[in-house]
Amino acid sequence: MFERISRKLVGLISLLWREVAKFGVVGGIAFIIDSGIYVWLLHGPMSDSQVKAKIIAGIVATLFSWVANRYWTFRHRRQANVARELVMFLIMNAIGLGIAAACVWFTKYVLNMTDPTSVFIAGSVVGLVLGTIFRFFAYRFWVFGAEMDQEEKFAHDHELLAHHEKGASSQVATPDTGTIPTVKS
Secondary structure, three states, X not given: OXXXXXXXXXXXXXXXXHHHHHHHHHHXXXXXXXXXXXXXXXXXXXXXXXXXXXXXXXXXXHHHXXXXXXXXXXXXXXXXXXXXHHHHHHHHHHHHHHHHHHHHHHHHHHOOXXXXXXXXXXXXXXXHHHHHHHHHXXXXXXHOHHXXXXXXXXXXXXXXXXXXXXXXXXXXXXXXXXXXXXXOO
């Protein structure tokens, strides 16, 4: 099963590698923005409000991320309805921010680790990694998905993540590699 999932993810990434690379650059810069603001708030005006500091830092990084993804990463897939795109982007980022804030909350209130280093690692390493994975797939399949599905080279990428019936064997076509055989479950 792990092998099948691994092959599906490799197939999806090979289809989207340019966007993954651009998404990574935007994410890296957003990480620097998020982490910088978070550390400044932790050691300054919000030293006793780690969860709120994470939320504020995440909001600033999210605004940067939307602009950068809209005008660079997905510039050829921008929606005509900017309001809908922004609302979808904000909803997906709110969920991603919730993941990071939940990591800070868990570290502070469940693990009782309240030092700045622990809450920083929880929010800006673990939380951002988990949130970034969620955001990439959310952008691809919900925020910018409809426009991409209309292009031939992306027509079958949903199949890479589709659930196959137990015992079924099929092949998924990809533009770069031909077909990827799936493993019987």
